[in-house]
Amino acid sequence: MAEITTSSRGGSAAFLNPLLICALAITAAIAAWGLFDNAGLAAFSSRVVGFMFKSRGWFVMLTASTMLFVSIGLALSPYGKIRLGHDDDRPEFSTVSWLSMLFAAGMGVGLLYWGAAEPLTHFEITKSIEGGQKGASAALFITNFHWGLHAWSIYAVTALVLAYFGFRRGCPQLISAPIIATFGRRGWTRLVGGLSDLMAIVAIAIGLGGSVAMGVFQIQDGVVTLFGLAGGSGVLTGAIFVALVLCYLLPLMVDLGKGMALLSNAAMATAVVLMIYVLLAGPTAFLMSGIVESLGVYMSNVLAQGFQTYTFFDATVTDWFSAWTLTYMVWWLAWAPFVGVFIARISRGRTIREFVLGVVLVPTVFSILWFGVFGGIGFFAVLRTETPILAVVANNVSATTFFVLEHLPLAKLTTLATVIAAFLFVVTSVVSAAYVLAMFSSQGDLNPRVRVKLIWGVLLGALALVMILSDSIAAIKSIIALGALPFVYIVLLLMVCLLKALRTEQP
């Protein structure tokens, strides 16, 4: 994922432009608030997000479904033949390499973190809705829904807008560029464009801070399992955090070129090998049956689930829906500008049709396989053995993957591989995010200055520290959602820009 970090030092954009100052001020203020009054920030974000979800949860779901229908519609329409670039441009990367990079960028450490834990967490609720054995199937379906077509459609539309306007219309890689290019340079477009850039920066910074915090929790539990420690401690958390910060600050100062892409691909390859190993070393027939079943359930229910708001259920279910489905959809929106820039950057020369098929369909199939394996083995433990895995999920979500691996052969090796993959995913994500943030805050300069990247690297670290101090995944999720909420509107505006621009094309 780090082709985009192969920048050189220097850069032409003014160092201290108003956007950079505003963005730095807002993110630094949030970080300072969290550092001095962590509980206050968590309580505030949870209250605001709770109210917004209650008031406009329906709109978030409608937006996610709209993204899916627009993506599919564009792929199937005559516009699908339009190339993201000049008509004679051809793809820069092979299809396999392209798919691997975009998947690593979009999901990364989240898959390692939630692989076994998420389906088991939903099981408590789904078995009360669906009852008994159907609960496991429903829990897998909900997990696949969160990581499937809707998530990737949000990425796809954002990336498509940036790629189309960037490569075909020659606009800078900024969120504001499509708005100004479509509606002209006017007072309102400059205002809305500037605000969009600002909100994108804040959403990326907060989202990445949360991702680093989750990475730290995951690595900590891996180290605890690996060395048989009694449990995590403040010192261990601090040591892992400092090691991570040092590891990502270095590549920001020194141009590692293709090295970062290699690290990212290594993390992805490790994750794939891990999945295949668990499939083969675990109860293979049970897992394969589960995968086939969840694929069928997903195909037959996914469109309806995109409109499911659980309006007529009691508070337990509606709270669960807010805490998971709505938070996930907003989470993907928070990541959309960052992942969108990255996917756009590696997709030059592809047609809209192959872009949509590659970005939306293939990662969804991989997610179904991933959760089928890790979620499936979790359900095997619950339904076929006496293993207390549900207690592990309830006590410590980030320990679940390691608990699963402990019950398979070569546990030390697979635990070490998971820790290394998580570490690499986080480092490569932060390096790429610091680059995108520096680019956004330097008026779209493709070679932002090293000191701007470093400032963002340090701020991302401070935000991650805030999230780590909260020591609560629920708090992390609500802080991320708070930063991303405005992006629901921006993504829709960007979509209109694309549809309007496409009307001028001759497909």
Next chain:
Amino acid sequence: MNEFYNLLDTILNISVFAFVGCLIWLYLRKDDGSDQ
């Protein structure tokens, strides 16, 4: 307090409808003033 939340809820949802209305208007209007 409940009345305040209800009012806020209504205002927020009206703003959503207004936003969607603006998007449709922006999509349909012809004089886009594009500087491309």
